[in-house]
Structures are given as C-alpha cells and as structure tokens.
Amino acid sequence: MKTSKVEVVTNIADARSTVLSAQAAGETVGLVPTMGALHEGHLRLVDASLAECDRTVVSIFVNPTQFGPGEDEDRYPRTLDRDCSLLAERGCPMVFAPSASAIYRPGHETYVEVGSLAESLEGTIRPGHFRGVATVVLKLFNIIPANRAYFGRKDYQQVLVVQQMVKDFDLAIAVIDCPTVRELDGLAMSSRNAYLTPIERQQAAGLYKSLQLAESLYQAGECDVATLTGHMRLSLAEADITKVDYIAFVAAGTVTPVKKITGPTVVALAARLGTTRLIDNLTIG
Amino acid sequence: MKTSKVEVVTNIADARSTVLSAQAAGETVGLVPTMGALHEGHLRLVDASLAECDRTVVSIFVNPTQFGPGEDEDRYPRTLDRDCSLLAERGCPMVFAPSASAIYRPGHETYVEVGSLAESLEGTIRPGHFRGVATVVLKLFNIIPANRAYFGRKDYQQVLVVQQMVKDFDLAIAVIDCPTVRELDGLAMSSRNAYLTPIERQQAAGLYKSLQLAESLYQAGECDVATLTGHMRLSLAEADITKVDYIAFVAAGTVTPVKKITGPTVVALAARLGTTRLIDNLTIG
Known part of the structure; x- marks a missing residue:
C-alpha cells in the first residue's frame, strides 16, 4: 500500500x-x-x-x-x-x-x-x-x-x-x-448511498435486482420492453421501492427508447428511497 | 513583398x-x-x-x-x-x-x-x-x-x-x-461592403461620419446621450441612411447603456443600406 x-x-x-x-x-x-x-x-x-x-x-x-x-x-x-x-x-x-x-x-x-x-x-x-x-x-x-x-x-x-x-x-x-462498482448486494456505489437509513439501504439492493431480473428474463427469451418493465416494477415494489422516476430501455450509446430488444440495450432506472434519489443501469442484449 | x-x-x-x-x-x-x-x-x-x-x-x-x-x-x-x-x-x-x-x-x-x-x-x-x-x-x-x-x-x-x-x-x-481598419472615407472595412451598390457605397460613409460627429460634440462638451443620439440620427438621415437598427452608447467593455458620458464609452450602431446590413463603433470619452 x-x-x-x-x-x-x-x-x-x-x-x-x-x-x-x-x-x-x-x-x-x-x-x-x-x-x-x-x-x-x-x-x-x-x-x-x-x-x-x-x-x-x-x-x-x-x-x-x-x-x-x-x-x-x-x-x-x-x-x-x-x-x-x-x-x-x-x-x-x-x-x-x-x-x-x-x-x-x-x-x-x-x-x-x-x-x-x-x-x-x-x-x-x-x-x-x-x-x-x-x-x-x-x-x-x-x-x-x-x-x-x-x-x-x-x-x-x-x-x-x-x-x-x-x-x-x-x-x-x-x-x-x-464499469459500475457495486456493493456485495449489488447496490451501485454512490456518494448518495450515505444518505440511506439502514432500512432504505436494505431496500436499495432491489434496484440492481430489478435490472438483473430484466437481464435474466431477456436471456430466457423475453424481448418485449413493456413486459420486462412490468416485471421490473413488480420486483421493485417487492423491495418496497415505489417512487420510481423512470425505467427506460434505450439503444446502447443513445437515449433512444426501444420497444423490443434487438441489440445492445441499456436498462436505466431512477428511484427515490425516502429523500434519497438513486440511479443505476445495466447493459443487456 | x-x-x-x-x-x-x-x-x-x-x-x-x-x-x-x-x-x-x-x-x-x-x-x-x-x-x-x-x-x-x-x-x-x-x-x-x-x-x-x-x-x-x-x-x-x-x-x-x-x-x-x-x-x-x-x-x-x-x-x-x-x-x-x-x-x-x-x-x-x-x-x-x-x-x-x-x-x-x-x-x-x-x-x-x-x-x-x-x-x-x-x-x-x-x-x-x-x-x-x-x-x-x-x-x-x-x-x-x-x-x-x-x-x-x-x-x-x-x-x-x-x-x-x-x-x-x-x-x-x-x-x-x-483597431478597425477604414476606407479613405471612413467606412469600416467589411466583407459585406462588397454588396453595396455604388450609391449605397457613397451613403455608407455616413455611418462613420455620424460616429465622428458624436465624438466631436462630446469633445465640445456634450455628454447627454439622448442629445448626441439625436444629432447622429440627423447626420445619418442627411446621408440617406434611414433604416437604423440601433444607436447605442455603452460603457466600454460592456453592453450596459449609459445616459451620460462619464468615462470611456463605445458608440455602436447598425443600419441597413438597401439589403446590406452594416455595423460600426467608436470609443469616445
């Protein structure tokens, strides 16, 4: 060192x-x-x-x-x-x-x-x-x-x-x-994580879990963005994350929304946990 | 050469x-x-x-x-x-x-x-x-x-x-x-001067004449911008320059209008001669 x-x-x-x-x-x-x-x-x-x-x-x-x-x-x-x-x-x-x-x-x-x-x-x-x-x-x-x-x-x-x-x-x-660096439970590292209460900190792991869910559903053959978004919302709700600003599927390297995944796609989301706003994303496809 | x-x-x-x-x-x-x-x-x-x-x-x-x-x-x-x-x-x-x-x-x-x-x-x-x-x-x-x-x-x-x-x-x-470079009659050099008809080219000398008039009136003791502007408008009209976009007196180094000349002041103007728009300015004070 x-x-x-x-x-x-x-x-x-x-x-x-x-x-x-x-x-x-x-x-x-x-x-x-x-x-x-x-x-x-x-x-x-x-x-x-x-x-x-x-x-x-x-x-x-x-x-x-x-x-x-x-x-x-x-x-x-x-x-x-x-x-x-x-x-x-x-x-x-x-x-x-x-x-x-x-x-x-x-x-x-x-x-x-x-x-x-x-x-x-x-x-x-x-x-x-x-x-x-x-x-x-x-x-x-x-x-x-x-x-x-x-x-x-x-x-x-x-x-x-x-x-x-x-x-x-x-x-x-x-x-x-x-690449994004993550905590052991998948939460993307961010200076704003310091704002989270212990309970919010636990809930926050749900952000990455929902991104992973989209990835695994896609890998299982699901390409429809509306369907994937629906599953992600349910997954976030299960983690008590209800104040979701957006869940977006965009063509990688752009902010252009896609309706079906046909190539490299970035799934981006933003949500509020208490007074703390967090964002994360994952590239799939 | x-x-x-x-x-x-x-x-x-x-x-x-x-x-x-x-x-x-x-x-x-x-x-x-x-x-x-x-x-x-x-x-x-x-x-x-x-x-x-x-x-x-x-x-x-x-x-x-x-x-x-x-x-x-x-x-x-x-x-x-x-x-x-x-x-x-x-x-x-x-x-x-x-x-x-x-x-x-x-x-x-x-x-x-x-x-x-x-x-x-x-x-x-x-x-x-x-x-x-x-x-x-x-x-x-x-x-x-x-x-x-x-x-x-x-x-x-x-x-x-x-x-x-x-x-x-x-x-x-x-x-x-x-510094602005001028033709013999005072017209500021500009690529747009090439648009001027021979008559407009003669009239165009009135732009600098009006700036010089402001300078000489100021040197003779006139500091009131409204008065100076009035004289400039008359001078421009005598040169058949009637489409004046603006005559502005601003504190040098700024675009802040002044009402009285109390220090270095830029007199700026813009006018149209036929289809040609010309600008010029002079620092006085």
Whole structure:
C-alpha cells in the first residue's frame, strides 16, 4: 500500500501549469473528475488512470450548477481529508480542489448548451442538470488539459453528454467510461448511498435486482420492453421501492427508447428511497 | 513583398497536429479566425499575429450557425483563391479552411450558451448569432490550440462575447482585439461592403461620419446621450441612411447603456443600406 502524500492544488493557474509541465516533459495525464465523498467506484477510476497515464489528477468539486432548486447540494457530503487519505493509499499524487468562487467567478454567464441528450431520463427530472455538468466538465478539461478523462458508467447519460460535447467541441481528450462498482448486494456505489437509513439501504439492493431480473428474463427469451418493465416494477415494489422516476430501455450509446430488444440495450432506472434519489443501469442484449 | 505559397489545410486532425508540433518545438501560435473574403482589416490582424507569434494560422470558414433565417449566408462572398494570394503576399504560411460538414458533423447538438451579452444590440436583431459565433470560435480554439487569437474591433460585441467565453470556460488563449481598419472615407472595412451598390457605397460613409460627429460634440462638451443620439440620427438621415437598427452608447467593455458620458464609452450602431446590413463603433470619452 502506497501512502505518499497527496498534493492538494486549489489554484487554477497552478493546476494548469503542473499539467502542462508534465506534458511538455512527454508525460500523459489522466483526469478523474469527482465531487468528492470518494468510494471504491471513484477509486477504480483512479486505478485505471494510474495504470494508463503517467500522471493522474483527481478533481474534487461539488459543482453548484448541476444541482436544481431543492436538490441535495447543501447536504452533499464533503470529506476532503478522508478523500485525500484514500487517494494517498491508492498512490494518486495530485488533487485539484478549487473553491466554488474560483470556478464560478462573479459575472460568470457562459454555459454549455446540451442538445437532445438532456431532454430525456435524468434531464427531464433534473432540468439544467446536464447543462451544469457539461459546463463544469468543459472547464475542468480546460484547466487540466488531460489526455484522458475517466467517468463511471453508473452515470450513463452523463457519459453520453460528455462524449457528445467532446465530439461536438473538437476537444482533444479521450473519454473513458469504466464499469459500475457495486456493493456485495449489488447496490451501485454512490456518494448518495450515505444518505440511506439502514432500512432504505436494505431496500436499495432491489434496484440492481430489478435490472438483473430484466437481464435474466431477456436471456430466457423475453424481448418485449413493456413486459420486462412490468416485471421490473413488480420486483421493485417487492423491495418496497415505489417512487420510481423512470425505467427506460434505450439503444446502447443513445437515449433512444426501444420497444423490443434487438441489440445492445441499456436498462436505466431512477428511484427515490425516502429523500434519497438513486440511479443505476445495466447493459443487456 | 513575400510570395511564399500558403498551405491550405482542410482536415481537423492535420491542422491540430501541425499546431501542436510547432508548440512542442517551443513556438507560439497565433490564430486569426475569419469567414474569408479577406480585406485589409483581416490582413492587419494577420500582420499583428505574424509580428507577435512564431506561427500564424488564418481560419477561413463561413459559419452557418451564426446566420439567422433570411440572412446572407448564401450570398456571403467566398473567395478562397484570392484570400490565399493575399495571405501569401503577407507572408502567412497556413490557412485552415474546413468544409461545413467537417465542422458540423451529423448529430452535432452541443452549443455555447452566451449569457446577457447576447441579449442586446446585435443579439436582439440577430437572435442566435452569438451562440453560433461562440460555438464556432470555441471549436476553432480547440482545433487550433493557439496562444493568441486576433479579432477586429469593428465587431465590438463579438469581441466581448469571445472574451467572456474565454474567461468563463478557463480557456488558455489570449484574445487580442485590433483597431478597425477604414476606407479613405471612413467606412469600416467589411466583407459585406462588397454588396453595396455604388450609391449605397457613397451613403455608407455616413455611418462613420455620424460616429465622428458624436465624438466631436462630446469633445465640445456634450455628454447627454439622448442629445448626441439625436444629432447622429440627423447626420445619418442627411446621408440617406434611414433604416437604423440601433444607436447605442455603452460603457466600454460592456453592453450596459449609459445616459451620460462619464468615462470611456463605445458608440455602436447598425443600419441597413438597401439589403446590406452594416455595423460600426467608436470609443469616445
């Protein structure tokens, strides 16, 4: 176990010049954008970057513009010291942890306008969310002009938004999406799991169970999305998960709904357990 | 007079790698984004870049997304061969001239959302114009990651939009605005001047005359914007310029209207001569 100290950079100019110096010396740089409250899902992204790049930077920034009114920005867990310890153990040398006022300076008014990708699934439930995500990711890419950036597949639609932005804006960065990391009972790791009461935590395993059910029914020959969705709803209800925002079957790599599974398909869902909103997805077909 | 040949690059990857190679070798790169139909105004931007940077790239791209319905995208002059001759004479080594389909590929849907700057002056008359400008400029900055980019001050509000975007998106490029270049009678050079009939061309000199009138009245002690605007309207009418979109007095570096001139102030105007729309501005105070 490595326990070297993590350098925490808060200044934009310092972060950029460190990265540019590394690249000028021929190093490749990997960026892992996070909102902190790190868990094993984040750390696997860090592992991937450490394995593939000469230098890794983890950004920790709870981005205000991706939270809507009444969402959980205020209570979002902020655990910088613990995050740095975890990163030090993993061997990550540098954290970029700017203040909100360094990222959104007075008079800030330019944003990324995300297209149709923002008009379904999470975008419908969380208006403005992907505009905020895309804007801060673009800023982070410009501050830390990395060669590769690592994102978790749990946030399926976020990965699509970032990939679309990179393509449309001709950004010279490779977007790498890494598999969702799960707890032993299948719950996708998320910083928001910390909000769950013990009972909700038990119920939350039902999210992945319903995705697995769709997969096994599909493998047994069921291709009709309405039928599969019905089974998933029953399965979620059995786990006492009744506040389901959506269950969606979309063609993999898109947010285009399908009625029958005829190729790679992402099953995505969002549900509320008490005051906590969780999302998950699984690719089948 | 230099007459070396200009290299015309149409491929995005080739353009980027040429620039990155130059920078890796320690050279600074200047970008002059244009829509072609080059005139002396553009060429002075090229001169500035050649003087200040080791390598200069002129982009020539008639950007469809900055034209509104019914505007002049179709008739906008396209004169690539002549442009290249002019640039060769000036000693500019490289032109980036992509096709529209290379810049806006199928499925493109991410844009730059410009804030309040787009809600006055040109933005009011040309909805979506600055969204298109900012988007293509961001793309050009990403394709040609130059150290400096040169813009003409005639497009005052465009310069502000680009500066705001560079600041808000943390782009590592210096935006340089260069003085407006004028014909002998004062008409600001513009590719659109080519649309003017001989009579309109004579009338067009009235635009700058009205700006000069405001300046001389101000120098004689008149600070009231309503009074100055009235004099300008009369002056424009004397030149048979009656279709005035706006006459605006704004605090320099902003689009905030002022009622009295108490400091550096930009007088901006837009008018139509026949089917041709022209803009100009002058800083006074």
